[in-house]
Each structure stands twice: as structure tokens, then as C-alpha cells.
Amino acid sequence: MNIAVLNGSPKGDLSVTLQYVRYAAAKFPQHSFRIFPVARTIRKIERDESAFQEIIDAVKNADVVLWSFPLYFFLVCSQYKRFIELIFERKQQEAFAGKYTVCLSTSVHFFDHTAHNYMHAVCDDLGMNFIGSYSAAMYDLMRGKERKRWLSFAGHFLDVVNRRAPTPRVYPPLKASPAAYSPGRTAVDIEAQDKRILILQDGQEPSGNTDAMVAQLAACFRGTADVASLMDLDIKGGCLGCCKCGLDNVCDYQGKDGFVDFYENSVKKADIVVFAGAIHDRYLSSRWKMFFDRSFYNTHVPTLAGKQIAYLISGPLAQIPNLRQVLEAYAEFQEANLAGIVTDEEDNSTETDELMAELARRLVRPAADIPLQPMTFLGVGGRKIFRDEIYGMLRFVFQSDYRYYKKHGYFDFPHKNFKVRRMNMMMTTLTKIPPVRRKFLKMLKEQMVKPVKYIAENR
Ligand SMILES: Cc1cc2nc3c(=O)[nH]c(=O)nc-3n(C[C@H](O)[C@H](O)[C@H](O)COP(=O)(O)O)c2cc1C
Known part of the structure; x- marks a missing residue:
């Protein structure tokens, strides 16, 4: 069987994910695994038509396409995302249609499901026969049990292909894009006081109604909002996954392009950040993805904590709940307050205008008026x-x-909570005694509510 492996790690040969592929290839020597480092070589693929075509030809000749990728910020990395965009832009869907396909990722399981949902939806859009997803933890391959699990999955998908078994489509095709948005005269004139407002848009075409939405929102703020396009920003390339930033948050690109400077001086210094863009396939553009990936020099520290954020989205967001979840999860990860998401899916432009004006009001609320939301x-x-x-x-x-x-007290495990440990030990032992167990079960509901009931009644 011919297996075309499309690797989505910027690290190429040094990709952790790729080692899972190599391991399977060694265990199934009767099959041919042809590996294409598409994320690593994206610039060449974009520039050189023949490099792109070589991959497309390999896909055409393959029995199975294996998408192997690391998780990057809730999704795949921007370079891989760009490759997916190129398939659609260059109208090469036919090469993929009808092919069997599987996805393999490695990660720390932080939003691996949203990346897999995304890839599954893309495969469905390409008309592929999606067999399944395999989400390995980074170092699973070191453990015998996990190696066995991976090989059993590989054996399963090879068997499905061999039998030409049917596969269901899970994600329905997206219906037509929303109509054009024609903003009315801005009726609101919102005083931003001393708040710094930054509206960021990607600038990648096609941009749908993004420009009009950005202009309308900016006009709500008495001209005090800064609008920036990621296309005007000097970004040399996507995150390389080198993790050199882990020690002191110094990016390998530092001094070589303008990204870190922009993030430090414009994004971090703003009080309000609005992210605007159009939907490209089942996510935003690869330019937006590059922005998020490159912000990884801050590693796993929230850099927008306490800020007001919002999204302006042009495109069928209501049909892509996975993307909505990514947007909401990003806000929660950042410990920012999500003031709202406005799209151009409303029945008419007046409704969009009204939502935009309401969003502007919410964004500039004084801190005391912002409803404090617990994390989900x-x-x-x-x-x-x-x-x-x-x-x-x-x-x-x-x-x-x-x-x-x-x-910041994130290490909140109950390591030294001796009171809780003592209680657990005592109660576990006591509930083994039948009369105590019966009494315990009888009192359980009452005991569970007791501490909060006390607060409700006495504070
Ligand atoms: C920029 C960047 C973003 C990442 N984002 C995620 C993420 O959202 N979720 C996750 O579980 N792991 C994330 N990771 C961890 C990688 O997915 C993980 O290290 C993976 O095994 C790397 O595979 P590779 O060596 O094949 O590139 C991220 C790593 C980097 C460098």
C-alpha cells in the first residue's frame, strides 16, 4: 500500500510526530510510507509550483493520506494551515477526493480535540474517506503499552483501506457565505477615556466583510482606536518550534523581524484588543495562525490577562462551533474578558451595526462594570x-x-493539605463499615451543601 505522509511539523526530520510514523513504517515494512515535510518546506511549496505538484501527484498515487502534525495553539501550525489553503486556492481538491485518510498528532493534549476536529472537517470538505484520528502525548512512544496502541491503530486503518470499508461524513459542507455588509452611519460616539484600543486584522485575501466591520467598530470610538494589519507587519515566518524561548522568553527571530517588538509595544500595552478576520476553510487565515504561533515566545504565560478582547468574524462561524470554541478557549487561556463576538451572519447590516455598537460599549466599560466570569x-x-x-x-x-x-500560585495541587488527606483517609475507612456507610449515604446530600449553605445564610 502507498501511504503519503504529509508532515506538519516545522522541525522537519527532528519532528517528534515523525518518529511515530517511522516506527509504524518499520513495523509494517510491506507498505511504503513516503514522507513530505510540508510545514518545513512551505516557502518552497508556495513559490515553486513543481514542489507543490510533486506532493499533489504523490497524493493522487497514494492509497492513504496520513496527516501527521504537532498541535500548535489549538490547531495545526501556520505553515501546515497555509498548505491546506493552497490545496483549495490552487483547486487541487480532486487529488484528495475519495482517498482514505487518517490524522496523527503529538501534543500535551491541550486542545488536541479542536485540532483534530478541524483536520477532520477539512478532510470531509476535500471529499476524503476519513478513517480516524490518533492523538498521542509527546512521549507516548517511550512506553510499550502506547507503542502497542499506536500499532493497533495503524493496523486498523490499513485494514479499513484494504477492505475498502465505508466511512461516514461527519461535518456537513458549509453553506454559502454571508451576504455583503454595508455599514450604516455610525450612530454611537463612545468615549474611550484613556484606554488604548487596538483592532488587529490579518489582511489576508479573501477578507470578506472584515474591512467594513473593522472600520465600523473603529468609528464607534471617536477615532481613538488603532487599526493594524498583520500583512503590514514585518514577520519573517511562522514559529519554528525550537522552544528556545522556554528559558527566558527570547524568540529565535528576535532582532530579525518586527513581531516581538509589535507584540510587546502594541498588543501587550493595549487595554482592549479586537481580533478581526475572515474564515478561511474551517479556521481564520494562516496569517492569523502565524500571529498566534509566533506569540508562543511568551510560552504558557497569559499575556492578555485582565484585558478586554473581542472578535469580529466575517464568515459562517455559526456553522463551525469548533472555531467558536477555539476563540473562547483562547480568551480563557489568556485570562482576558471576552466582551463579545460579532459576525456578519445577521439578517441585515443594521442588526450587525447594532451589535457592533453594543460591543464597543462593552469594550470600554469601566472595570467595576465588567461582569466577572468564572472560567469554564x-x-x-x-x-x-x-x-x-x-x-x-x-x-x-x-x-x-x-x-x-x-x-502566581498556579501550582495548586493539594500536596500539603493534611486536613483533606486526613479526612479522606478517615472517611474512606469509615464508609467500609456497613452501618456507617448507610448513614453516610443518607446524609450525603445534606453534608455536601452544608459549607456553601452556611455562606449563603450567614455572609
Ligand atoms: C508554538 C507551539 C504551540 C504549541 N501549542 C500546543 C497546543 O496548543 N496544545 C498542545 O497540546 N501542545 C502544543 N504544543 C506542543 C507540541 O504540539 C508538541 O511539543 C509536539 O509533540 C511537537 O511535535 P513535533 O516535534 O512533531 O513538532 C505547542 C508547541 C509549540 C512550539
């Missing part, structure tokens, strides 16, 4: 994953995270 699973779960990684295996690589997490 997105933020709480995500933080616990990073807490454990930074406390454990990744501590020496991400030393600056360790310092920050320690200082």
Missing part, C-alpha cells in the same frame, strides 16, 4: 494540563513558565 472547563482544564506539564516533564525547558506559575 476550557480555561480550568487547560490550566491544569499546563500546570502538570510545567511542574513535571517540561519544567527545565520552560523555566520562565515555572517561575511565573510559582509566583
Whole structure:
């Protein structure tokens, strides 16, 4: 069987994910695994038509396409995202249509599901026969049990292809894009006081209604909002995944392009940050992805904490709940307050204008009027994953995270909570005695509410 491997790591041969592919290739020598480092070579692929065509031809001749990629900021890296855009821009969907396909990722399991949902939807859009996803933790390959699991998955997908078994489509095609947005005269004139407002747009075409939405929102603020386009920014390239930033947050690109300077002086210094862009396939543009990936020089530290943020999205966001989850999770990870998301999906432009005016009002609210929202699973779960990684295996690589997490009380495991430990030990033993167990179960609901009931009634 011919397996075309499209590797999505900027590290090329040094990719951790690629070692999973090599391991499977060694265990299934009867099959041919042809590896293309598409993320590593994206510039060449973009510039040189023949390099792109070589990959497309290999896909055409393959029995299976294996998308292997690391997780980058809730998704794949910007270079891989760009490759996916090129398939659509250069109208090469036919090469992929009808092919069997599987996805393999490595990560620390922080929003691996949103990356896999994205890739699955893209494969469905390409008309591929999607067999399944495999999300390995970075170092799973070191453990016998996990190697067995990976080989069993590989055996399974080879069997599905061999039998030409049917596969279901999971993500319905996206319906037509929203209509043009024609903003009305701005009826609001919002005083931003001394707040610094930054509206960022990607500038990547096609941009849908992004320009009009950005102009309308900016006009709500009495001309005090800064508008910047990522296309005008001097960004040499996507994140290289080198992790040199882990020690002191110094990016390998520092001094070579303008990204860090912009992030430090414009993004971090703003009180309000609005992210605007159009949907490209099932996410925003690869330019936006590059922005998020490059901000990784701050590693796992929230850099927008306490800021007001919002999104202006042109495109069918309502049909892509996975993307909405990524946008919301980003806000929670950043410990920012998400003031709102406005899209151009409303029935008419007047409704969009009204939502935009309301968004502008919310963005400049005085701190005391901002409703304080607790984190949901997105933020709480995500933080616990990073807490454990930074406390454990990744501590020496991400030393600056360790310092920050320690200082800000992120290491909140109940290591030394002797009261809780004593209670757990005592109650576990006591509930083994049948009469105590019966009594315990009878009192359980009452006991569970007791501490909060006390606060509700007495404070
Ligand atoms: C810029 C950047 C962003 C990352 N984002 C995520 C993420 O969102 N979720 C996650 O679980 N791991 C994330 N990681 C960790 C990588 O996915 C992980 O180290 C992976 O195994 C690297 O694979 P590779 O060596 O094949 O590139 C990120 C790493 C980098 C450098």
C-alpha cells in the first residue's frame, strides 16, 4: 500500500510526530510510507509550483493520506494551515477526493480535540474517506503499552483501506457565505477615556466583510482606536518550534523581524484588543495562525490577562462551533474578558451595526462594570494540563513558565493539605463499615451543601 505522509511539523526530520510514523513504517515494512515535510518546506511549496505538484501527484498515487502534525495553539501550525489553503486556492481538491485518510498528532493534549476536529472537517470538505484520528502525548512512544496502541491503530486503518470499508461524513459542507455588509452611519460616539484600543486584522485575501466591520467598530470610538494589519507587519515566518524561548522568553527571530517588538509595544500595552478576520476553510487565515504561533515566545504565560478582547468574524462561524470554541478557549487561556463576538451572519447590516455598537460599549466599560466570569472547563482544564506539564516533564525547558506559575500560585495541587488527606483517609475507612456507610449515604446530600449553605445564610 502507498501511504503519503504529509508532515506538519516545522522541525522537519527532528519532528517528534515523525518518529511515530517511522516506527509504524518499520513495523509494517510491506507498505511504503513516503514522507513530505510540508510545514518545513512551505516557502518552497508556495513559490515553486513543481514542489507543490510533486506532493499533489504523490497524493493522487497514494492509497492513504496520513496527516501527521504537532498541535500548535489549538490547531495545526501556520505553515501546515497555509498548505491546506493552497490545496483549495490552487483547486487541487480532486487529488484528495475519495482517498482514505487518517490524522496523527503529538501534543500535551491541550486542545488536541479542536485540532483534530478541524483536520477532520477539512478532510470531509476535500471529499476524503476519513478513517480516524490518533492523538498521542509527546512521549507516548517511550512506553510499550502506547507503542502497542499506536500499532493497533495503524493496523486498523490499513485494514479499513484494504477492505475498502465505508466511512461516514461527519461535518456537513458549509453553506454559502454571508451576504455583503454595508455599514450604516455610525450612530454611537463612545468615549474611550484613556484606554488604548487596538483592532488587529490579518489582511489576508479573501477578507470578506472584515474591512467594513473593522472600520465600523473603529468609528464607534471617536477615532481613538488603532487599526493594524498583520500583512503590514514585518514577520519573517511562522514559529519554528525550537522552544528556545522556554528559558527566558527570547524568540529565535528576535532582532530579525518586527513581531516581538509589535507584540510587546502594541498588543501587550493595549487595554482592549479586537481580533478581526475572515474564515478561511474551517479556521481564520494562516496569517492569523502565524500571529498566534509566533506569540508562543511568551510560552504558557497569559499575556492578555485582565484585558478586554473581542472578535469580529466575517464568515459562517455559526456553522463551525469548533472555531467558536477555539476563540473562547483562547480568551480563557489568556485570562482576558471576552466582551463579545460579532459576525456578519445577521439578517441585515443594521442588526450587525447594532451589535457592533453594543460591543464597543462593552469594550470600554469601566472595570467595576465588567461582569466577572468564572472560567469554564476550557480555561480550568487547560490550566491544569499546563500546570502538570510545567511542574513535571517540561519544567527545565520552560523555566520562565515555572517561575511565573510559582509566583502566581498556579501550582495548586493539594500536596500539603493534611486536613483533606486526613479526612479522606478517615472517611474512606469509615464508609467500609456497613452501618456507617448507610448513614453516610443518607446524609450525603445534606453534608455536601452544608459549607456553601452556611455562606449563603450567614455572609
Ligand atoms: C508554538 C507551539 C504551540 C504549541 N501549542 C500546543 C497546543 O496548543 N496544545 C498542545 O497540546 N501542545 C502544543 N504544543 C506542543 C507540541 O504540539 C508538541 O511539543 C509536539 O509533540 C511537537 O511535535 P513535533 O516535534 O512533531 O513538532 C505547542 C508547541 C509549540 C512550539
